[in-house]
Amino acid sequence: MTHDLRTRRDALKILGAGAAAATWPWPAPATISALEPVIPRARYFPLADVRVTGGPFLVAQQLDAGYLLTLEPDRLLHNFRVNAGLAPRAPVYGGWESQEPWVDIRCHGHTLGHYLSAASYMYASSGDARFSERVDYIVGELAECQPKTGGWLAAFPDGVAPLTDSLAGKPFAGVPWYTTHKVMAGLRDAHLQRGSAGALEVLVKFADWVSAASAGVSPARFQKMLEREHGGMNEVFADLAAITGNPQYRNLALNFSHQALLEPLASGIDALDGLHSNTQIPKVVGFSRIYDLSGRDWGIYDRAARFFWHSVVEQRSFATGGHGDVEHFFPKNEFAKHLDSAKTMETCCTHNMLRLTRSLYARDPRAAYFDYYERALLNGILASQDPASGMNTYFQATRPGYVRLYHTPFESFWCCTGSGMENHARYGESIYAHDDEALYVNLFMPSTLQWRERGLTVTQETRFPDEDTVTLRFACEKPQRLKLRIRHPSWCDTLRTTWNSRGTSRSRDPGSYHEIPGERIRTGDVLEIRLPMKPWLEPLPNSPEQGALMFGPLVLAARLGTAGLTPGAQLIVNERESGQMLNYAVPIPAWTQPLALLPGALVRDAGETLAFTASGFANNETVKFAPWFRLTNERYNLYWQRSASP
Numbered sequence: 001m002t003h004d005l006r007t008r009r010d011a012l013k014i015l016g017a018g019a020a021a022a023t024w025p026w027p028a029p030a031t032i033s034a035l036e037p038v039i040p041r042a043r044y045f046p047l048a049d050v051r052v053t054g055g056p057f058l059v060a061q062q063l064d065a066g067y068l069l070t071l072e073p074d075r076l077l078h079n080f081r082v083n084a085g086l087a088p089r090a091p092v093y094g095g096w097e098s099q100e101p102w103v104d105i106r107c108h109g110h111t112l113g114h115y116l117s118a119a120s121y122m123y124a125s126s127g128d129a130r131f132s133e134r135v136d137y138i139v140g141e142l143a144e145c146q147p148k149t150g151g152w153l154a155a156f157p158d159g160v161a162p163l164t165d166s167l168a169g170k171p172f173a174g175v176p177w178y179t180t181h182k183v184m185a186g187l188r189d190a191h192l193q194r195g196s197a198g199a200l201e202v203l204v205k206f207a208d209w210v211s212a213a214s215a216g217v218s219p220a221r222f223q224k225m226l227e228r229e230h231g232g233m234n235e236v237f238a239d240l241a242a243i244t245g246n247p248q249y250r251n252l253a254l255n256f257s258h259q260a261l262l263e264p265l266a267s268g269i270d271a272l273d274g275l276h277s278n279t280q281i282p283k284v285v286g287f288s289r290i291y292d293l294s295g296r297d298w299g300i301y302d303r304a305a306r307f308f309w310h311s312v313v314e315q316r317s318f319a320t321g322g323h324g325d326v327e328h329f330f331p332k333n334e335f336a337k338h339l340d341s342a343k344t345m346e347t348c349c350t351h352n353m354l355r356l357t358r359s360l361y362a363r364d365p366r367a368a369y370f371d372y373y374e375r376a377l378l379n380g381i382l383a384s385q386d387p388a389s390g391m392n393t394y395f396q397a398t399r400p401g402y403v404r405l406y407h408t409p410f411e412s413f414w415c416c417t418g419s420g421m422e423n424h425a426r427y428g429e430s431i432y433a434h435d436d437e438a439l440y441v442n443l444f445m446p447s448t449l450q451w452r453e454r455g456l457t458v459t460q461e462t463r464f465p466d467e468d469t470v471t472l473r474f475a476c477e478k479p480q481r482l483k484l485r486i487r488h489p490s491w492c493d494t495l496r497t498t499w500n501s502r503g504t505s506r507s508r509d510p511g512s513y514h515e516i517p518g519e520r521i522r523t524g525d526v527l528e529i530r531l532p533m534k535p536w537l538e539p540l541p542n543s544p545e546q547g548a549l550m551f552g553p554l555v556l557a558a559r560l561g562t563a564g565l566t567p568g569a570q571l572i573v574n575e576r577e578s579g580q581m582l583n584y585a586v587p588i589p590a591w592t593q594p595l596a597l598l599p600g601a602l603v604r605d606a607g608e609t610l611a612f613t614a615s616g617f618a619n620n621e622t623v624k625f626a627p628w629f630r631l632t633n634e635r636y637n638l639y640w641q642r643s644a645s646p
Helices: 008-014 054-072 078-083 110-127 129-149 161-167 175-196 197-214 219-225 233-244 247-256 259-266 278-293 299-315 347-363 368-385 413-423
Strands: 051-052 430-436 438-441 447-450 458-462 469-476 480-488 495-499 503-507 512-520 526-530 535-540 542-549 553-557 603-606 612-617 621-628 639-641
Touching: 008 612, 051 110, 054 110, 054 129, 054 368, 054 413, 078 129, 110 129, 110 175, 110 413, 129 175, 129 197, 161 175, 161 197, 161 219, 175 197, 175 233, 197 233, 197 247, 197 512, 233 247, 233 278, 247 278, 259 278, 259 299, 278 299, 278 347, 299 347, 347 413, 368 413, 368 480, 368 553, 480 495, 495 512, 503 512
Parallel strands: 438 480
Antiparallel strands: 051 447, 430 438, 447 458, 458 469, 469 526, 480 512, 495 503, 495 526, 535 542, 542 553, 542 639, 553 621, 603 612, 612 621
């Protein structure tokens, strides 16, 4: 995780506006009125009311749960207790949590925050009391630390100094506010997902310490501090303002909003080239949340968030929904130059783009948001987990002939280890949404929904993506009228629905919602949905002569064998090696015909799970393909172009 941020002065130079002093595009704190939140047009269901019931997502959730239960909270708490002057109860973990000299980025303690979030989400997703017990234990331990520190919670080797030095305008080590965000977000999630009142008390005390410590810091100094990666500090304070109704926390959210990014984005200017990707995305999630608090006053935050999403999703993303190289955005016309990299598509970035997508969709429930969400969830998040060990990727490389690499259980703790813990606990949170009159079905995943306010249960049965049929079964306490809005994915030419084996309707409008208006729902009613999938080619952005082979929403990868791999080789020590291992040359099949003919060469193999064979490659070679998310521990190729005949 590297950290390069432009100052506002540099951003203005890029925009041709010259240098200027930092400004605040919001009212002074004394003039800020009470919170006037934006009412979302679509609302998500509580995660505790949705259960994933089958398929690869449930397998991934269960693997993640097993990993979370192998981790020891006392080892994650080690440095927090030391900094509070309390005796640790267990030795600290290795990797980014360790005191080793090479760990110079001040991420010590970030894993505890991610773990607290993951355990809270896993409790909501599963109801497993073991996770609520762990959340309660960690919250209690942090509460014990706070009287000794005056409110702050840090696991850095040099205690609170990186935070106080940063506020004082002194040189400071690493990314202390990034880690602080993870801890505060973990406490927020413990409150919202676990229902922990104690977590909110600890969070408020920590937030009040930040407020007091930053009092009197000038806007210019604050903006200078924000040149270093600081996670979603603006988001967590916006969330705390929404939870408590206290405008003081909204003021802090505003203070933690980086002008060098906000202003050009709100003006419709993409100046992202060369910027550290996962530094920017959490800021933009925060911009979106700030707009939720008082949209009438701060349209600049909404404009910035929406423009950023469109720029990244539509112009800066690979077929999987991931983006970037060596953690940074690169020029939009240079995708072809980065295909040989072993450090493309950082998993944290996809995690945070999904969070931004959820936020934007709630205000504007368009199918396009979930077209991206589905693609990134299947090809980025589900693909990030090793199905043998439950470990997660840092990068998902586009390099031809490479292999996915995963963290070790106890000696890595990268940023993507932490977000990876959360990812597989959250699959149920976005399947469904609703407004006052309609149920939105956004994702096709075996699941049950309890819509408690309506006394309605919806059961989704499907083997998607291995099959194209989805069945919704309804049970309700009393008959009721309800509109159904079924996402018609952009990859599906014609969507068909059948109600109770009788009435059939069709949608020929990909990238929209197919509405079934005002049905009177009764127990036993069944809606069958057909989503025919076909092979197609996704061009590489700004390089149409190259493309990835798709089947429906799935990226297909060529299976290139296991040459040079040994058992356990996918587990590595730290991120400094993750892009440098297994550089073993394997021959890449050559496609010598026009690229547009490649999808037609694909034939589905017999069997219940998706697998394909393509013929027509050079030297009469046939190539096996599998969904990218399933291709683990073997070499692959993702992008193709027409090659000269050998």
